[in-house]
Amino acid sequence: MTRVYLDYNATTPVEPAVMQALLPYFGPQFGNASSTYALGQNAKKAVEMARTQVASMLGASDSNEIVFLSGGTESINYAIKGSALAAKRTSGRNHIVTSSVEHVAVLETCKWLETQGFQVTYLPVNNFGCVRVQDVLDALTVQTCVVSIMLANNEVGSLQPVAAISRAVRQFVEDEENRLPIVVHTDASQAIGK
Secondary structure (H helix, E strand, O other), rough: OOOOOOOOOOOOOHHHHHHHHHHHHHHHOOOOOOOOOOOHHHHHHHHHHHHHHHHHHOOOOOOHHHHOOOOOOHHHHHHHHHHHHHHHHHHHHEEEEEEEEOOOOHOOOOOOOOOOOEEEEOOOOOOOOOOHHHHHHHHHHOOOEEEEEOOOOOOOOOOHHHHHHHHHHHHHOOOOOOOOOOEEEEOOOOOOOO
């Protein structure tokens, strides 16, 4: 019987060229990239080259804007929890806007934040699986500290209007003097390199 794999949007085999590029670092070129000895410095060069390549792929103005973590779930937790908890601590704001079709990593993070006193608005999507920019705007309040909308859906592939959402949130903040900034977070895990 022939096996058919239909979950390529979530996980794919490693490209042979990528495997060849990484193989030395799983063997003779291993080293702690944070150390000062030669083997570690070679590993550091490889990490910095990867950081530069990712920055270029994302259009970042500086490779130092790129921080590597263990994966998408850790990154999502770090970004959303860090931003939300900092806003609550410094300004008392405790409102988050997200969509009902986010990856489970976002939804579980928001659910945990609800146990910490945050209010979360879960926006519906249209027939194409997309959030309406106006719905995001309508959900914003003076208590909003984070908006988290994925860029590309991991199950159906719909692309969210994140650039338009970001512009709308920025305008919402700028329309009122002394309004505090709102972090716009996007999970772009399923959008890069595909």
